[in-house]
Each structure stands twice: as C-alpha cells, then as structure tokens.
Amino acid sequence: MIKLKGAIIGLGKMGLSHAAIIGAHPDVNLISVCDTSSLVLDAFKKFSAIKTYNSYQKMIDDMTLDFVIVATPTKYHYQMVKYALDRGLHVFCEKPFSLNTSQGKELVDLAANKMLVNQVGFHNHFIGTFRELKRLLDKNVIGEIVHFTGEAYGPVVTKEKVGTWRSKPEEGGGCLYDYASHVINLIQEIIGRPEKICGTLLKKIYSRDVEDGVYSMLKLKSGLTGTLLVNWSDETYRKMATSLTIYGKKGKIICDATEIKIYLKEPFVPEKLDKGWTMKYITDLAIPVNFYLRGEEYSAQLDYFIECIKDKRQVIYNSFEQALYTDLVIEMIVKDAKNY
Amino acid sequence: MEKVLLGDNQFFAVSHLSDERSRAQAIRFKDDESIIRVIDQAIELGIMTFMCTTHDRIANICQHIRNNPVKYNGFKIYPCMPYAHKYANAITELGIIGTIKQYVPGNIFSTLTKGGVAFLSKDFIRLMEIFIDSEMKMFKGIDTPVIFIQNVIVDMLLGLKMFDVFKEYDLYIRRKYNAEPGYITMNLPALIDALNSTGIEKPIICSSINRSGFRMSGGKEIYEKYLNEKEFRPIAMQVLAAGALNPGEAIEYLGKFPKIESVLFGASSKSHLKETKELIEHFL
Numbered sequence: 238m239i240k241l242k243g244a245i246i247g248l249g250k251m252g253l254s255h256a257a258i259i260g261a262h263p264d265v266n267l268i269s270v271c272d273t274s275s276l277v278l279d280a281f282k283k284f285s286a287i288k289t290y291n292s293y294q295k296m297i298d299d300m301t302l303d304f305v306i307v308a309t310p311t312k313y314h315y316q317m318v319k320y321a322l323d324r325g326l327h328v329f330c331e332k333p334f335s336l337n338t339s340q341g342k343e344l345v346d347l348a349a350n351k352m353l354v355n356q357v358g359f360h361n362h363f364i365g366t367f368r369e370l371k372r373l374l375d376k377n378v379i380g381e382i383v384h385f386t387g388e389a390y391g392p393v394v395t396k397e398k399v400g401t402w403r404s405k406p407e408e409g410g411g412c413l414y415d416y417a418s419h420v421i422n423l424i425q426e427i428i429g430r431p432e433k434i435c436g437t438l439l440k441k442i443y444s445r446d447v448e449d450g451v452y453s454m455l456k457l458k459s460g461l462t463g464t465l466l467v468n469w470s471d472e473t474y475r476k477m478a479t480s481l482t483i484y485g486k487k488g489k490i491i492c493d494a495t496e497i498k499i500y501l502k503e504p505f506v507p508e509k510l511d512k513g514w515t516m517k518y519i520t521d522l523a524i525p526v527n528f529y530l531r532g533e534e535y536s537a538q539l540d541y542f543i544e545c546i547k548d549k550r551q552v553i554y555n556s557f558e559q560a561l562y563t564d565l566v567i568e569m570i571v572k573d574a575k576n577y
Numbered sequence: 578m579e580k581v582l583l584g585d586n587q588f589f590a591v592s593h594l595s596d597e598r599s600r601a602q603a604i605r606f607k608d609d610e611s612i613i614r615v616i617d618q619a620i621e622l623g624i625m626t627f628m629c630t631t632h633d634r635i636a637n638i639c640q641h642i643r644n645n646p647v648k649y650n651g652f653k654i655y656p657c658m659p660y661a662h663k664y665a666n667a668i669t670e671l672g673i674i675g676t677i678k679q680y681v682p683g684n685i686f687s688t689l690t691k692g693g694v695a696f697l698s699k700d701f702i703r704l705m706e707i708f709i710d711s712e713m714k715m716f717k718g719i720d721t722p723v724i725f726i727q728n729v730i731v732d733m734l735l736g737l738k739m740f741d742v743f744k745e746y747d748l749y750i751r752r753k754y755n756a757e758p759g760y761i762t763m764n765l766p767a768l769i770d771a772l773n774s775t776g777i778e779k780p781i782i783c784s785s786i787n788r789s790g791f792r793m794s795g796g797k798e799i800y801e802k803y804l805n806e807k808e809f810r811p812i813a814m815q816v817l818a819a820g821a822l823n824p825g826e827a828i829e830y831l832g833k834f835p836k837i838e839s840v841l842f843g844a845s846s847k848s849h850l851k852e853t854k855e856l857i858e859h860f861l
Contacts, residue, residue: 250668257736261767277673279699284739473603475589476662478596493596520791520821529763529794530732 240266241546242302246293246317247309248272248281251331251358255306258536260287261528264543271296293317302326304354304546306539311409315340322347327354329542333418334560336409338568341561348557354545356538356552357560359422361479361494363534363541365522370481370492371427378505379485385428385463387420391477393469397443404444411447413439413567417467419479422563424455424463426554427481431455431566434573435462442470453570465570494532495519578626578723578781580861581854582655582812583619584843585629588612605845609637618847620652622854628655628783628841630727633663636715643718657725657761658712665729681707702745709749723781724750725759732764735771744775757781759812764794766803783812783841788830791818804834814841824856832860 243265245256252272260267269288272278278289290296297305297320304327307317311333321328322344334357335341348355361367374382393415394404404410425431433456439448449470455463469477480493488501497517504512526536538555545552588606606612616627616638629635642649667676681704683690686697695703713724726746734742743760750758759781762768772780785792786800792815793800804811811834817827831837840857844850 249673250665253733253737257733259736260738261736261764274673276696276699280701280739281737283701284741285737287737473600475599476665480596495596518821520789520818523791525790525796527795528732528736528767529792530736531729 238264240264241304241543242266242268242300243304243306244269244271244296244300244302245306245308246271246296247307247313247331248274248277249308252306252308254530254535255308255329255539256287257530258528258539259306262539262543263527264547268302269296269300294320297321297324297326304328304542307331308358311336311414312407315344318344319347322351322353322355325351325353327542327546329356329358329539330557330560331358332422332560333409333414333564333567334557335564336407336414338561338564341557341564345557345561352551354542354550354552355557356542356545356555357557358538359419359555359560359563360532360534360538361419361423362426362554363524363537364494364519364532365524366492366494366497366517366519367423367427367481368524369497369517369522370483370490373490373497373499373508374427374483376505376508378488378499378508378510379483379490379501380487382428382461382483382485384484385424385461386466386482387424387463387480388466388482389416389420389477389479390468390471390474391416392472392474393477394443394449395470395472397445404447406447411444412449412467412469413447413451413570416469416477417451417465417570418563418567419477420465420467420481421566422555422559423479423481424465425562425566426559428463428483429457429459429461430562431463431569432458434566434569436577437570437574438577439571439574442468444470451570453573455566497522578810578812578839579624580839581624581857582626582628582839582841583616583624583850584814584841585627585632585635587843587845588615589630589632589634602845609634609641612638613641615845615847615850619850620649622847622851624850624854625651626653626655628657628725630660631656631658631712631715632660639715639717639719653720653722654716655723655725655759656713656716656721657727657759658709659727659730661727661729677704680711682711701742702749705742705745706749706753709746710753713754721754721756723757723759724754725761725781725783728761728763731760731762731768735762735764735768738771740771740775743772743777747777759783761814763792765811766795766799769803769807769809779808779810781810781812783814785815786811786813786831786834786837787816787818788822788827789818791815791821801834804836809836811837812839812841813837816840816842824853828853828856828860831857837861 271290307330435454437453440450442449451467453465491498499515524537681692687693765784790797
C-alpha cells in the first residue's frame with residue numbers, strides 16, 4: 238500500500254504530540270513540519286529526516302501532501318486551513334476551530350464542497366468512557382433526562398503573571414476557548430446542542446485579560462437544561478479533569494476520562510445493570526492503539542482521521558461542522574456574559 | 578536491580594483508574610511525613626529501592642534521607658525525569674521558549690551562562706545535559722544507580738524517530754552519573770527496535786506488562802513475543818492494570834516471563850506492600 242503523506246503546521250505541545258503519533262503511524266509518512274521557531278526547526282533538522290519550513294504556504298506548495306494537521310494558535314486556523322483545503326488537502330485542525338464563526342462556516346462549506354476529510358481535535362470523544370456514556374444514554378438507561386452538569390478543572394493559570402497567546406482574548410486565549418470548549422463539545426455531541434444561554438459568569442482569577450472561570454446555564458433545543466462549570470486555575474487538579482453528570486428520572490450517570498459511575502433506581506436488564514451503583518473503568522473501555530503518547534485518545538483520533546482518508550469517507554466524530562457549533566455556543570456565552 | 582521497586586504514583590495523586598482515588602491520595606499524602614512513613618515501612622519489609630519522578634516534593638524526601646544517613650544506608654533511588662506535568666503546564670502557559678527560559682538556570686540570552694551559550698548556539702545535547710543536571714540536583718549524595726527518562730519524552734522521541742537523542746542520553750548518564758540509563762515507555766516493542774538500531778544493547782526498560790493488555794500498545798501478543806525473544810532488562814509496571822486485576826493472578830502472569838527483572842508498584846499501606854512483595858517473590 239502507498240503510504241499517505243502528511244505534514245504538521247505548528248510545533249507547540251499539541252503539534253509535537255501529533256508529529257510523534259503521525260511519525261509512528263504505519264500507514265503515513267510524516268514528510269514535513271512548519272513552525273516559526275528556528276529552535277524547534279533546528280532540532281528537527283539535526284535529529285530527524287523530516288523536512289522543515291517556516292512558511293506554511295511554501296511547504297504546501299513545495300511538497301506533495303495528502304493531508305495537513307494545523308496545530309497553531311486559533312487565530313491562524315482560518316488562513317491555514319483555507320489554504321490547505323483550496324489545494325485539495327485533507328485537514329485535521331486543533332481546537333477551538335475558529336474565532337469568527339462566519340470564517341468557520343466558510344471552511345465547513347469549503348471542505349464539504351471539495352469532499353475533503355475534515356476533523357477537529359476534540360479528543361474526549363476518543364476516550365472509551367465518554368463513548369460508553371453516549372451508548373448508555375442512547376439506550377435510555379436512566380430514563381428521561383432532567384438536568385446535566387458539564388465540568389472541567391485544571392491547573393493552567395495558578396498565579397498572576399504575563400503569559401502567551403493563551404492570555405489574549407483576541408487570539409483565542411482564556412479558559413472559555415481553551416478548557417470550556419472541550420466540555421461544550423462533549424455536551425453538544427453526547428446530550429444535545431445548546432440553543433440558548435440563560436446566564437453566564439466569566440470570572441478572572443489570576444489572569445488580567447481573560448477569564449479563568451466559566452459558569453453558565455445552558456438550554457438545549459429539547460428544553461433540557463444544564464450547567465457548565467469550568468475553572469483552569471484550580472491547582473487541586475494535577476491535570477485537566479473533565480466530567481459530565483447526567484440526571485435522569487430513573488437514575489444518574491457520572492462520567493470522566495477514567496470511570497463511569499451509574500446509579501439506577503431499578504435494574505436495567507438489557508445492559509445487565511443492577512439497582513444502585515455500577516462502576517465501569519477505562520481499563521475495560523479504552524480504544525486500543527498501536528502507539529501511545531499521553532493517552533489513547535490522541536492516537537485514536539488521528540488513527541480515525543487517517544482511516545477516513547484511506548476509506549474515502551467523512552468523519553462522524555469531530556467534523557468541522559460540529560466544531561463550528563461549539564464556536565457558536567462560545568459566541569453565545571460571550572454575548573450572554575455581557576448582561577451580567 | 579532488586580525484584581521489588583517501590584513506585585511513587587500513590588504519593589502524587591496519580592491514579593489511572595479513578596480521579597476520586599487521586600483526590601483521596603492527595604489528601605492522605607499531604608505531608609511529606611506521610612510519604613516517609615510508607616517508605617520506612619517498605620524498608621522494614623526489605624524493599625530498598627524507590628523509583629520516583631523528579632516532583633518538587635521528592636526534593637524534601639531526599640533531604641530527609643541525607644539527614645539520616647545511617648537509617649537509609651543502602652537505600653537507592655531510581656530517578657525518573659522529568660516530572661512531565663510541570664513542563665506540560667509550563668508549555669501550555671509559556672510556550673516552548675518560555676519554558677526553557679523558566680527552567681534553564683541563568684539568563685538564556687547571555688553568553689555568560691552555560692545555559693545561555695547552549696541556547697544561543699542551539700546546542701541541543703548541551704541543553705539536554707543542563708536539564709538533566711537541574712533535575713538531578715535534588716538527588717545529590719543519594720545512590721542513584723539507574724536513571725530513567727519518562728515515557729512522555731521517550732515516546733515523543735520514538736515517534737519523531739530522533740533516536741540519536743537516546744544515544745546521547747545513554748552516554749551522558751553513564752559518563753556524568755556513573756549510572757545505568759533506563760527508559761520508561763508505553764511502546765515497548767518499538768522502543769527496543771529503536772534502541773537496538775542506535776547500538777544500545779540490553780537496555781533497562783520499564784513498561785506496562787499485565788494480563789489484561791492495558792496500556793500495551795500494539796497488543797499483548799507482540800509484547801509477549803519481545804519478552805520471550807529480545808535481549809533487554811524489563812521492569813514491569815501497571816501490573817495490576819491500574820487496579821483492575823486481582824493481585825495473585827496478575828503477578829502469576831509475570832512469572833511466565835523469566836526475563837522480567839523487577840516489578841514496580843505503588844502501595845499506601847504496609848499490608849498491601851507486604852502482600853504484593855510476597856507475591857512477586859513467589860512468582861518471579
């Protein structure tokens with residue numbers, strides 16, 4: 238089989254992680270990378286055979302590629318993704334997708350018209366526990382849902398100091414874009430798409446220009462309501478911890494990246510779930526991968542992207558369109574916060 | 578290497594199975610004394626090696642060991658560097674250059690400092706050495722016969738196929754610290770091939786090895802094949818698959834592979850330490 242040829246634009250934390258995963262993928266040749274840091278590029282020149290560029294246009298024009306992975310700060314996504322799509326390349330883009338939803342819409346349409354595989358890095362959908370949560374909800378295990386809570390906490394900004402683009406709201410910085418986007422995306426794909434925001438508090442804790450906490454009430458199309466509670470200045474967490482709690486008339490499910498706790502008022506026989514608490518662990522639910530770096534989900538999402546390119550089919554998980562919807566909800570939250 | 582190595586995940590709220598358990602551990606091991614108590618219990622049971630990350634709090638434990646040389650005579654530490662979350666959180670907040678600035682000693686833009694020279698001349702190997710030295714500082718005066726690089730770095734280099742860095746690491750650890758270099762990985766078969774390709778023979782490799790195939794990338798079969806056929810010195814970790822397996826059956830599985838030299842495990846109580854140690858000694 239002829240291997241696919243791929244390139245990475247942006248070699249920050251996610252870009253390097255993607256580069257390593259793609260580099261180890263048996264069906265892909267990672268042939269080039271692009272970044273503006275000469276330090277990082279020189280490390281590639283010295284220790285690898287991968288070709289380096291500091292201009293993404295030149296890289297895309299020079300190299301014969303099948304796909305690119307865009308892992309730059311959000312404000313660059315539009316121009317880079319558009320350039321790649323215009324030249325017929327499949328694109329995997331980091332989250333959040335766009336800062337401006339009209340630009341995001343343009344990219345969604347462009348990818349669709351060109352029938353190119355398009356995916357965004359909302360990796361939680363490749364964690365076995367969240368997959369299992371969706372499956373259980375689809376089977377109506379806890380009956381009619383009455384409320385939900387989506388949460389994420391972690392230790393990103395834990396003291397007052399000047400930071401990078403993540404501390405600039407106009408560049409896609411802040412807890413809402415960086416952390417809350419993951420939770421919003423999980424909520425919209427697992428429970429339902431929020432249509433209305435009924436109250437928002439964006440709180441600064443240590444940052445000067447961006448929010449460190451996001452507290453919002455969401456209303457879905459079905460009328461179902463839920464709360465979004467996100468704080469990236471919480472050092473009681475060693476790393477980002479994301480969870481969903483769903484309250485139903487027949488029970489409740491708490492799900493995070495490591496376990497699902499199910500409480501049922503009555504047994505649910507088709508799923509062999511007892512009355513009371515049942516625990517399911519990631520050890521039984523993880524999606525198997527051939528190469529592991531920081532979590533199965535990072536490899537699994539790229540394996541899936543590659544698979545869709547090879548099979549010439551569109552993604553079901555994490556399409557541009559789904560990511561754009563998350564951007565729309567973020568826009569609604571920002572607008573709503575101005576009322577308070 | 579001893580058959581039983583005490584790990585440190587339980588002290589730093591690392592649970593691969595449950596965030597709730599993580600929190601319980603964070604509360605339990607709030608004070609350094611509570612960590613030292615478990616180490617002392619391990620020593621009473623004859624476990625003389627502690628394999629730990631270069632977490633800030635380990636510096637306090639090292640100080641305690643230095644302050645009590647008689648009590649800790651013969652006690653060894655296998656450092657594992659770096660404590661990845663320290664750097665990962667720094668990179669998210671400060672970027673790569675910002676992180677180097679924060680952790681390389683001295684002004685990195687000045688040719689008057691060693692770090693500055695290495696940074697400005699893009700001498701990556703020298704930068705690596707400076708990072709290793711700065712992580713190793715806390716272990717001064719303590720016996721560290723094996724020094725590991727953490728899986729995040731090992732597996733990143735592995736994926737990027739930057740195998741020469743392993744060679745440089747190997748040389749530096751032997752030369753400067755007179756220690757054996759060790760590698761932690763989640764991709765054992767690929768790493769063995771990579772290290773062998775650079776001329777590193779019989780490496781010490783710590784990786785997940787368990788009956789259920791948890792975190793054994795590529796599947797249990799290829800791990801078993803490599804455990805039977807390749808020349809290396811395996812340390813098994815995550816042998817209970819993050820607690821999902823019954824200890825007896827889990828350790829019995831390891832007994833099928835005579836090559837496994839050591840088992841790394843974390844425990845918070847003396848009875849648990851004792852039980853696991855006896856199982857390891859029985860089956861290995």
